[in-house]
Amino acid sequence: MWLNTEEIKETIEMIQEQRLDIRTITMGISLRDCIDPDGDKLAKNIYRKIADSAGKLVDVAGALQKKYGIPIVNKRVSVSPIAAIAESSDLDDYVPIAKVLDQAAHDINVDFIGGFTALVQKGMTPGDTKLIDSIPRAISETERLCSSVNVASSKAGINMDAVLKMAEVVKETAERTAKQDGIGCAKLVVFANIPEDNPFMAGAYHGFGEPDKVINVGISGPGVVRATLEKYLNIDLLRVAELIKQTAFKITRMGELIGRESAAMLGVKPGVVDLSLAPTPTPGDSVAQIIEAMGIERCGAPGTTAALALLNDAVKKGGAMATSSTGGLSGAFIPVSEDLGMVEAVEASSLTIEKLEAMTAVCSVGLDMVVIPGDTPTETIAGIIADQMAIAVVNRKAAGVRLIPAPGKKEGDKAVFGDLLGFGPVMPVNRFSCANFVRRGGRIPAPLTSLNN
Amino acid sequence: MKGKAIVTVLGKDRVGIVAGVSRVLAENNVNIEDINQTIMQEFFTMMMLITVDEDIISIASLQEKLNALAEELGLKITVQHEDIFRYMHRI
Numbered sequence: 001m002w003l004n005t006e007e008i009k010e011t012i013e014m015i016q017e018q019r020l021d022i023r024t025i026t027m028g029i030s031l032r033d034c035i036d037p038d039g040d041k042l043a044k045n046i047y048r049k050i051a052d053s054a055g056k057l058v059d060v061a062g063a064l065q066k067k068y069g070i071p072i073v074n075k076r077v078s079v080s081p082i083a084a085i086a087e088s089s090d091l092d093d094y095v096p097i098a099k100v101l102d103q104a105a106h107d108i109n110v111d112f113i114g115g116f117t118a119l120v121q122k123g124m125t126p127g128d129t130k131l132i133d134s135i136p137r138a139i140s141e142t143e144r145l146c147s148s149v150n151v152a153s154s155k156a157g158i159n160m161d162a163v164l165k166m167a168e169v170v171k172e173t174a175e176r177t178a179k180q181d182g183i184g185c186a187k188l189v190v191f192a193n194i195p196e197d198n199p200f201m202a203g204a205y206h207g208f209g210e211p212d213k214v215i216n217v218g219i220s221g222p223g224v225v226r227a228t229l230e231k232y233l234n235i236d237l238l239r240v241a242e243l244i245k246q247t248a249f250k251i252t253r254m255g256e257l258i259g260r261e262s263a264a265m266l267g268v269k270p271g272v273v274d275l276s277l278a279p280t281p282t283p284g285d286s287v288a289q290i291i292e293a294m295g296i297e298r299c300g301a302p303g304t305t306a307a308l309a310l311l312n313d314a315v316k317k318g319g320a321m322a323t324s325s326t327g328g329l330s331g332a333f334i335p336v337s338e339d340l341g342m343v344e345a346v347e348a349s350s351l352t353i354e355k356l357e358a359m360t361a362v363c364s365v366g367l368d369m370v371v372i373p374g375d376t377p378t379e380t381i382a383g384i385i386a387d388q389m390a391i392a393v394v395n396r397k398a399a400g401v402r403l404i405p406a407p408g409k410k411e412g413d414k415a416v417f418g419d420l421l422g423f424g425p426v427m428p429v430n431r432f433s434c435a436n437f438v439r440r441g442g443r444i445p446a447p448l449t450s451l452n453n
Numbered sequence: 454m455k456g457k458a459i460v461t462v463l464g465k466d467r468v469g470i471v472a473g474v475s476r477v478l479a480e481n482n483v484n485i486e487d488i489n490q491t492i493m494q495e496f497f498t499m500m501m502l503i504t505v506d507e508d509i510i511s512i513a514s515l516q517e518k519l520n521a522l523a524e525e526l527g528l529k530i531t532v533q534h535e536d537i538f539r540y541m542h543r544i
Contacts, residue, residue, distance in 0.1 A: 066513035
């Protein structure tokens with residue numbers, strides 16, 4: 001046989017025991033050709049474009065899952081930023097567009113649709129303002145819609161007016177979905193340096209530099225990396241990095257295979273493979289447990305940031321060799337509620353928001369799925385977002401913040417979201433105020449490193 | 454259109470595993486190109502490289518037929534297109 005039996009066994013073990021899967025196939029669809037001054041026509045055009053483009057997405061994913069015997073967990077759609085697409089229409093708010101996106105997602109049976117998005121790192125147009133004002137209603141009155149707002153970039157700096165505005169939007173979205181512990185905030189992300197080709201929610205949108213339609217694939221596999229490391233307890237860190245690289249290569253190849261083939265079957269361009277380690281609430285499928293497998297007693301203990309830096313870098317090095325086109329966020333994800341190891345680390349008082357913030361400096365995301373007390377002041381939320389934006393802007397990396405101020409919950413309580421979103425303990429927040437800082441408004445200018453032309 | 458796939462059979466050893474799997478394959482015009490089989494502590498492991506004529510049967514339908522056999526014999530049988538292994542282990 002051209003393959004040896006050990007290799008075949010390894011692949012099967014990865015899929016059946018270590019939960020290797022394709023986390024998402026996301027079709028990016030440009031809505032630029034849907035623009036119309038008449039809001040009703042605009043909505044109709046959008047529905048038609050999505051239904052025509054991605055109508056077969058779920059069937060194709062199902063067929064590939066059977067052919068290769070690898071689960072394809074999520075099927076998603078991302079669209080052009082609605083703030084721009086709806087701007088020249090006669091609509092006063094964009095909730096009707098949110099609803100038509102949700103309806104289209106429902107009818108083609110995809111899990112989520114992203115792109116209820118505005119890019120406001122330097123300032124807002126009237127369309128951006130309308131979109132941002134529409135977010136709390138748009139999210140709370142739909143099921144599958146995801147929203148993202150980019151408020152900072154390494155080139156533009158941090159739009160602090162937008163940061164404060166988004167803190168208000170986060171609070172209101174939590175309150176409108178209070179019955180489910182503020183779940184609406186799980187579908188809303190505040191970004192710095194937002195990627196145009198990210199297949200992962202809630203931050204997926206279809207950028208203006210992208211083709212008309214494209215297939216982007218997000219892979220997974222923290223369980224595979226953890227299982228590999230647990231076999232080698234006494235090797236030095238250079239070899240740990242080497243092992244992670246090899247494993248990341250193998251995982252990413254699956255994304256490359258499925259990405260190429262699904263794009264061909266759908267007749268669209270293959271986009272990027274996002275080589276991210278995305279955890280789920282399933283036991284073992286955890287990034288925190290990879291860190292612990294390296295020798296950290298509990299995620300959050302001293303050494304955690306170093307271990308995560310090693311992991312994140314090795315994933316990229318291994319993954320970059322495995323695909324001709326990397327993109328999206330590409331790195332290790334550290335969402336608290338979606339990762340059982342992170343949840344346990346918080347419950348054991350090992351992991352705090354401040355430590356998570358440090359960790360975001362060396363991985364591909366920001367403070368993600370972090371539940372905070374429902375009575376956290378808006379200005380404090382703005383301060384937490386601003387800190388995260390500063391780390392991303394200075395380090396020239398992407399970062400998304402998903403904070404959930406769970407209404408009525410306080411430190412020690414638990415917010416429960418279910419499914420892939422998991423549950424999260426309410427984390428304590430520093431009680432001193434930053435109101436006088438964030439209320440100044442204006443913009444924090446881009447760092448000197450932005451002057452690189 | 455012909456495609457190559459790998460069949461893996463795992464489970465407790467018993468009489469008739471190879472015969473049973475081969476019968477299902479033959480009935481569906483599937484050719485066996487290579488077989489590798491071992492038994493370790495009564496644990497049966499078999500891997501087959503097969504050629505499937507997808508105009509006659511798809512990998513998905515073949516998997517369904519083998520699922521019925523797997524249930525009957527108390528085994529785990531999977532059929533996967535060979536590319537998943539090729540992509541993962543070969544550059």
